[in-house]
Amino acid sequence: MKGLLIKDFRLLGVQKNFFFVILVVAVGISIISEDSLFMVGFLSLVMSLFTLSTISYDEFDNGNAFLFTLPISRGGYAVEKYCFGLLLGGGTWILAMLAAFMISGFKGTISVPNSLISGLAILPVMLLMQAVMIPFQLKFGSEKGKIAIISTVGVLFAIGYAVMEMMETIGVDMRNAVVYFSAMHISIISVILVLFSVVLLLISLRISISIMDKKEF
Amino acid sequence: MLKIEHLQKQYDGFSLDCSLEVKPGCITGLIGENGAGKSTTFKAVLGLIGMDGGSVTIFGKDLHSLTPSDKEKIGVVLSDSGFSEYLSIRDMIPILKNMYKKFDMSFFVEQAERMQLPMNKKIKEFSTGMKAKLKVLVAISYQAKLLIMDEPTAGLDVLARAELLDMIREFMEKDEERAIMISSHISSDLETLCDDIYMIHEGKIILHEDTDVLLSDYALLKVDKKQYETLDHDYLLRVKQESYGYCCLTNQRQYYMDNYPEIVIEKGTMDRIIMMMVRGKTE
Numbered sequence: 001m002k003g004l005l006i007k008d009f010r011l012l013g014v015q016k017n018f019f020f021v022i023l024v025v026a027v028g029i030s031i032i033s034e035d036s037l038f039m040v041g042f043l044s045l046v047m048s049l050f051t052l053s054t055i056s057y058d059e060f061d062n063g064n065a066f067l068f069t070l071p072i073s074r075g076g077y078a079v080e081k082y083c084f085g086l087l088l089g090g091g092t093w094i095l096a097m098l099a100a101f102m103i104s105g106f107k108g109t110i111s112v113p114n115s116l117i118s119g120l121a122i123l124p125v126m127l128l129m130q131a132v133m134i135p136f137q138l139k140f141g142s143e144k145g146k147i148a149i150i151s152t153v154g155v156l157f158a159i160g161y162a163v164m165e166m167m168e169t170i171g172v173d174m175r176n177a178v179v180y181f182s183a184m185h186i187s188i189i190s191v192i193l194v195l196f197s198v199v200l201l202l203i204s205l206r207i208s209i210s211i212m213d214k215k216e217f
Numbered sequence: 218m219l220k221i222e223h224l225q226k227q228y229d230g231f232s233l234d235c236s237l238e239v240k241p242g243c244i245t246g247l248i249g250e251n252g253a254g255k256s257t258t259f260k261a262v263l264g265l266i267g268m269d270g271g272s273v274t275i276f277g278k279d280l281h282s283l284t285p286s287d288k289e290k291i292g293v294v295l296s297d298s299g300f301s302e303y304l305s306i307r308d309m310i311p312i313l314k315n316m317y318k319k320f321d322m323s324f325f326v327e328q329a330e331r332m333q334l335p336m337n338k339k340i341k342e343f344s345t346g347m348k349a350k351l352k353v354l355v356a357i358s359y360q361a362k363l364l365i366m367d368e369p370t371a372g373l374d375v376l377a378r379a380e381l382l383d384m385i386r387e388f389m390e391k392d393e394e395r396a397i398m399i400s401s402h403i404s405s406d407l408e409t410l411c412d413d414i415y416m417i418h419e420g421k422i423i424l425h426e427d428t429d430v431l432l433s434d435y436a437l438l439k440v441d442k443k444q445y446e447t448l449d450h451d452y453l454l455r456v457k458q459e460s461y462g463y464c465c466l467t468n469q470r471q472y473y474m475d476n477y478p479e480i481v482i483e484k485g486t487m488d489r490i491i492m493m494m495v496r497g498k499t500e
Contacts, residue, residue, distance in 0.1 A: 003316035010308040011301060057301050065298035069263050069365075071285035071316055217265040 004072060004080040005087070008054045012088075015053070022046055027099070036104045037115060040096040041122045048089025048126050051081050052133055056142040065217040074212040078138065082205050085130045093122065120190040127197035131204035139211045218243075218276065218363055218396040224261055225270035233257050233420040234271075239363070239398045244389065246411035246428075247400040248491060254420040255400040259367040262398075263293060275363065289317050292356030296368035299352050302341035306334060306351065317359035325358040332380075346377040353381055357388040364388070364397040370406050378403070382410055404487030408432065414487070418495050426468075435485030436470035437493065439463075444480055449473075455497025466493035 012019075026039035058064055068074065097119050104115065136145045136152070219239040226233040233254045239245040247255050260266045262273050264280055273280040276287060300309055306329055313320045329336065332350050340348060353369055364385070370378045389395055401407050407414060407428075414431060416424035426435075440448060441462035452469035466485070467473060474482055483489070 003312045003314075006315055007301070007304070007308075007312045010304055010312070013308075014303045057303060061302060062298040063301050065260070065265055066293065066295050066300065068265055069288070069291070069293035069295070071288040073285055076285070216267060217260070 001072075001076055001080050001083070003070070004077065005084055008051075008080075008084045011054050011057050012050060014057075015050070019047075026096075027103075030100060030103050036100040036107070037118050037122075040093060040100050040119050041125070043096045044089050044093040044122055044126050045129065047092040048085050048130055049133070050088055051085035051130065052137045052142070052145075054084065055081065055134075055137045059141055062217070064215075068217055074215070075209045078134075078205065078208040078212045081134055081138070081208070082130065082201065085134065089126045089130070093119070093126070117187050117190060120187070120194070124190070124193035124197040127194070127201050131197065131201040135204055135208045135211055138208050138215075219262065219365075219398060220274040221258070221262065221271070222274075223271035224258065224268060224273060226257055226261060226266065227269050228257075231257075231420060233261075235417065235420065235422055236271075237415045237422060237425070239396050241394045241396050243412040244385075244397040244399060244410055246407035246414040247398065247417060248402075248404060248407055248414055248487065249400075249417035250491075250495065251402065253417045255417060256367055257420075258417070259295070259365060259398075259400065262365060286318075289319065289359065290362040292359070292361035292364040292366075294352045294356050294364070294366040294369040296371040299348065300340060300355070303339055305339050306336045309355070313355065313358065319360045321358055321360065325354065328354050328358075328384075345372045346374070349373055349377065350381060350384075353384050357384065360392075362392075362395055364395070364399070366397065366399040368400055368402065370401055370403055378406060382406060385410065404491065408487050416491060416494055423494050424490075430468075431485065431487070431490065434470050435466065435468050435490055436473065437483045437485060437489055438465040438467060438473055438477075439481040439483065440465065444477075448477065448480075450500050453500050455493045456500055457493060457497040464493065464497075466490065466497060 022043065026042050029042075030036045030039040058067055068077070072080075097115075100115065100119070132152075133145075133149060136149045139145070140148045218241050221235055221237050224233065224235045231252075231254070235254060235258050237245070237247070237258075247258065249255050257266070261268050262275075262280070264283070275283060276290065278287065300312075304312075310322060310325065313325070314322060326336075329351075332347075332354070334343070334347055334351055334354075340351065343351065349369060349372070353366070356364055356366070366385075369385075370381055373381065385397065385399075389397065399407070399411065411428050413425065413427045415422050438448070438453075439459075439461065445456075445463045445465070448465070449472075452467045452472060453465045454468060455466040457464045466489075470482065470485070473480065
């Protein structure tokens with residue numbers, strides 16, 4: 001696991017110029033605009049998605065065949081990808097939050113509770129993205145993976161819409177649920193969403209492990 | 218060390234059924250033409266593809282019950298795969314250090330310097346020879362007990378091949394319990410390196426012999442039609458019709474030399490034996 005993490009961090013180094021540009025853009029926008037938290041969301045999401053790039057790097061030139069002769073298990077590989085995503089996304093989130101506070105502090109627009117809540121809201125988005133995208137990337141690879149994700153999201157929206165329509169025809173008003181949620185405090189909603197995302201991430205990990213177990217190289 | 222019993226794998230138009238054994242202290246070669254089933258056998262032994270039947274035992278354990286720490290004792294070289302080429306040797310060192318408890322960093326660095334492999338260059342910028350040397354160097358750098366090498370000399374010139382084979386020999390000399398399973402389409406590499414050789418054709422093992430026996434007792438008899446009719450056919454493994462008559466493969470060279478001094482007998486080389494085993498007909 002540690003060896004794989006080191007490998008992925010070394011691969012991250014390959015794209016250091018790209019990340020430097022991203023960092024400059026994020027800090028620049030945060031300084032110029034009112035919203036210092038922009039960079040928290042932007043950087044956390046971009047960095048956590050680098051997990052997908054490492055999967056592509058691993059697959060490139062039939063690299064997986066050699067990779068799985070190393071002393072690692074297939075399940076261990078899947079777990080490592082999630083850990084790497086969380087370390088990278090989580091680490092970036094913490095650093096970006098600190099940087100956002102500092103920038104806000106300089107500008108004198110700091111409001112710690114509000115910023116924390118807004119920052120917290122980014123976490124479930126990051127976790128959900130990983131939960132959805134990692135299994136697709138592992139199963140279909142980078143090119144087919146994108147098509148598969150778009151198709152799945154489309155199907156999910158269609159199912160969601162159909163369910164809403166069905167509920168309305170049988171007399172259940174879904175707007176009540178929305179009203180119920182909006183009555184809650186945003187921090188409670190954020191915590192619920194983070195917990196919900198963690199559960200989804202664990203389910204996604206289970207799926208990824210079974211995808212890896214069945215793969216042939 | 219490694220035992221394969223009726224390993225089966227079916228693809229469209231190809232069926233593998235392979236049995237072989239690699240004993241401690243031995244270098245066992247697997248030879249065969251492209252598409253004969255060498256790489257499929259290697260991939261199955263390494264657990265990279267599923268098996269449709271049969272069993273693979275490594276260090277006395279079933280392949281599927283091998284743990285990552287068992288895998289630390291196996292060194293692997295694949296001709297078509299390796300470490301991500303976006304990494305450099307300097308990047309690889311901490312990875313190997315954390316993957317293999319017995320990784321010998323000083324040996325690795327020393328050998329890399331001796332072979333003039335650049336430490337900071339990305340592997341994708343290496344020449345074919347450099348890449349091949351690096352793959353073998355990685356496999357022998359953590360005191361593995363078993364090396365599994367699929368075409369480690371593919372695409373190399375004579376000098377680079379000789380250097381690589383020397384590395385493999387040195388590795389074997391350090392511990393007599395070590396073993397190697399190696400494939401190559403360059404038969405002369407295997408002739409000088411292997412203790413025994415398996416020949417694979419259309420997914421089946423068609424010959425298994427000690428290399429010494431193969432080179433000393435196997436021979437090609439070149440006979441005309443009349444000589445062929447008087448020849449003792451009991452020890453002919455394969456026969457092929459030629460413009461001059463028949464070319465016959467035997468594993469009893471001395472017998473024919475003693476009893477048929479008038480016929481042309483040529484010493485068996487690996488290439489000729491393969492050619493006859495594949496193209497010739499059984500008596």
